[in-house]
Amino acid sequence: MDFENILFEENDGIGYITIDRPKKLNALNRATIQELHEAFSEAQEDEDIKVIILTGSGEKAFVAGADISEFADFSKDEGKQLAAEGQKKLFDFVANLSKPVIAAVNGFALGGGLELAMAAHFRIASDNAKMGLPEVSLGVIPGYGGTQRLPQLVGKGRAMEMIMTASMIDARQALEYNLVNHVTEPEKLISFAEDMARKIMKNSPVAISAAIRAVNSNYEDGVNGFEIEIEEFGRSFGTEDFKEGTSAFLSKRKAEFPGK
Incomplete structure (x- = not known):
């Protein structure tokens, strides 16, 4: 299957899904969410794929957020539909996938990007990663599961602080918060994720x-x-x-x- 906004390949039992919109810092728009849904669905059905690594192209961003230009003039009903469709099609879909999904977080993971990383089964970050949910600075709240998954991972108090201040945290702080499992150098991020994938693949x-x-x-x-x-x-x-x-x-x- 050919994609415009993502890259999808399989090698030695590992499926690699890469958001590939570097000029937009890999921001999520509706087309990218749809393609991600299709890629994860394909990976789910592919018997050769045992573990999936999700990342963003380039060193600047995993996903820098949602594409705000798509919904800046939405009505209340349209906003509600946007969140409901996105959660069903991608974020909840990933969280409940039967194959392990490792998010390899490089650079910025903000808004929908952090929400996507949190939907994965666990996260590995490069030491240049920056994470946050800045939605309240735009007059909206996280709508792709951020208000639910962040407290589950870091605790209610820290989640409230991150959401209400709209502040970013770095990789080391994310590790301290238990938001990520491991931190490594940018050039070792994918190989680290692959090592974890191979350990998983030894098991049932x-x-x-x-x-x-x-x-x-x-x-x-x-x-x-x-x-x-x-x-x-x-x-x-x-x-x-x-x-x-x-x-x-x-x-x-x-x-x-x-x-x-």
Whole structure:
């Protein structure tokens, strides 16, 4: 599939999705959100892809925010629809993907860019990264899940401060806040993410998908995460991956998971 705003490729089990609008600092517009949805959907269905690395082209920005020119004159109803469609098509879609998504954050990750990074299953940042949710400086609030995912990651107080001051934090502060898992040099960012991806790929993809569902369930209203964990744990016993994993362990050999 050909894209205008992103790059998508697969190599050795890793899917690489790169937002590629460097002249716009990789800002998210509707067309880019649609293409990202299509790329993630394709990666989900591609049996060769086990882990996805999401990043932005160039060194200046992961995603510097949403393309404000697209919605500057929207009405209330149009604004509500914009947020609802974006969350369903991309941000919630990524968060609930059954394959691990690693956000490799280079440069600015602001507004919708930080919200996209937070939708990934975890984040690695280059030491030149800057992150923030500046929406209130435009008279609006984060609309792609920022008011929900940021408190989950950094705590309510820090999230309130970041949102209300519209301030940016650097990579080291993001690490201190638990907003990112690791910080590395810009030239090592992708290789670091690839190393993490290869560690993940040694394990059962079926079990990883189940773990994603169980962890995410804790953040769903009206859902008992412990019950989901019990269900997913029990379901694991009926998989070929479980049979292979336990057999390999008892035989003291490396497991070769069939992914079933």
